[in-house]
Amino acid sequence: MRLPPLPFETKPVRRLHRPSPQELWAQQEPVVLTGCMDDWKLLHELKARATPEQKLAVLGSRFGTQTVEYHRLPGHLGGHYHFQKENLEGVTFSGPQAGVTFDTFAGELLRSLSGASSDYVYLQSHAVEPGTALFEALGPNVLPVLHEQQVFPKLWVGSPGQVVNLHYDDFINFICMLEGTKRVTLFAPELLPFMYHAPFDRMLNQAMASHVRLLEPDLESFPLFRQALSEARVAVLEPGEVLFTPPFWWHHVESFGLNVMINNWLFREHLDEVVEMQGDLTQAIRLFHARPAGQRDRARALYQRTVFAPGAASAPEPAGSTEQEEPGLAEHRARTRALVARLPEALRKQHALYYDHFVFQTSGEPFPSQPGALTAMVERNAHAPTFFLRD
Template sequence: MPVVEMNAVDPDRFHQDIVPAARPVVFPGLVAHWPAVAAARQGDEALFDYLARFDRQEPVGTLIVPPEAGGRFFYNNDLSGFNFQGGRARLAKSFEFLLANRDVERPATLAAQSISTRAHLPGFAAENVSPLLAPEVEPLLWLGNRVIVAAHQDPYENLACVVAGRRRFTLFPPEAVADLYIGPFEKTPGGPPISMVSFDEPDLERHPNFARALEVSEVVELEPGDALYIPYLWWHHVRSLEPVNLLTNYWWSSEPAGHGQAMDAFLHAVLALRALPAHQRAAWKSTFDHYVFGDPDTATAHLPGSVHGMLGELSQEDAQRIRKMLGQKLSG
């Protein structure tokens, strides 16, 4: 199904209505006024000249996958490693590579990923301002040719803005996880675990439930100037469709400061709960559903506020005390 489109959205509506709804939304032309988008419309050379104005000429993380991979950054055949090589290179080198390979039928694929604009292109954010987010949310740049990024999820809210080229996003809700056949957690191509399914040639004998995932998927193709809100922990597969593509994205989190990260709690739960007998896991599931995933007010409605303790509203000091206690238990 297509992703819902919305126009004329202001920051208040975005944060009060759209983000809490936790559904993907496309904002056509949201950043079409950006100087970076205007430069891209003039051509690849003009875009690179524009970016060079800000470039501190320091190496950034850069990946190369050979032509036979077809742009898909993935594992090698036995999952012992990956099908690409990684290193660091100056952006100017990436610009030269992309320009030289625009007309090559099957070029190697380059991806310069998660480029910090504050560290590497200071001044970019001041000229290309997000209409929906506060200035402290840093824009990151993603540059490459026809890159295919496997379906993955991020523990952040995400606003993705296309500057140059076109990108196709295929999105899945968090509950589709069982149908996406997720790979290893410890060894991943880019940080988060990824779907092992080839979206170009899905093997439905090996991955039969992927057909069910496709039934709940949402697909959108973005043009320069368009933006997409990807909710927290939504799975997304990304395909860049042109010889030169540039994306700016913004990640932000609602995790309370000092309370720890949800991913840390997940890892500890895997460690502590996964090996328990089935009946004990079921008992803990009931407890988690009531105290963690259920309505917080329901869990404490029968108690006076003075004794809500860790189930109540925590101060920074309370959070630090609980984290210290947890640290002591984990180190024991």
């Protein structure tokens, strides 16, 4: 399929054919995997059908009477799941329509595909339960690189033009294409200072997100984003291809044609460690957000030397580290040292990046598209255990 060009230059994401688990888990960057869906019954069944009606009938036959929920976006929104242009506190979508059969959803999707309706419809993140006909139509353990305890497939089905704007997950994501085309534009975690991060408690469907609209970047309102654009990477996925995305990589997803995919989110690190990171970051922001810049700079130098430098957290505390440090700050740094000593390298690097940007404010205002948003986030969550509010 010929896709509309992006308004900026990109680098292609590397491809691997049927990597071994050892080869895949060594990857630190996104890769497109080929040959890993060859055993999927559902992929072959969809390829064998010629029309959207026939393809959706195949899916419907594996749902039976099981109910689903889906989102509907009015045509004037252009399929964008994002923050509102005029109000960054609001989003373009509302709650899903729930409790309908797959066939009812498929009827609405066909109306969208045929042009009888200008609405965009999207079934998102439907859990595919073991033992169901749909689960049995996937490959063994979904992908050859996974074992049974890592299998958590979710189904996504939608009309053309859906755009899930820039966001990131704190876990691994596999996108497995069954029908249609997806274009995924990615940015490395280290580009955080240029991404115009939204406040932690203002997520897009449970994901950390950017205020930038990638397809029409307003570089007057978001000038720092120019530095991220020069590092953009793109993966175009066709049926039978899989995108492996490591944690914390920003990604923007466009859908073309009738779109069907399975994704599988995976925590390789223990979820409790990520939750503990979020609690530690919350406390650090509360301790430092209102302090003078000079004090934050001195604290950053101390944390860099005693907490985040390679091996520092597991080494003895350097002599004189706590001199003139307030008791509350010293106690927090000691707890952070203990946490970082337990974290795997990838999470340690992300935690250090979070501290630089949100705690020590090395790039200035942490939420530059909303001046004052850091203080506002702290105030509205004064009694919450964490700023990372999830269901």
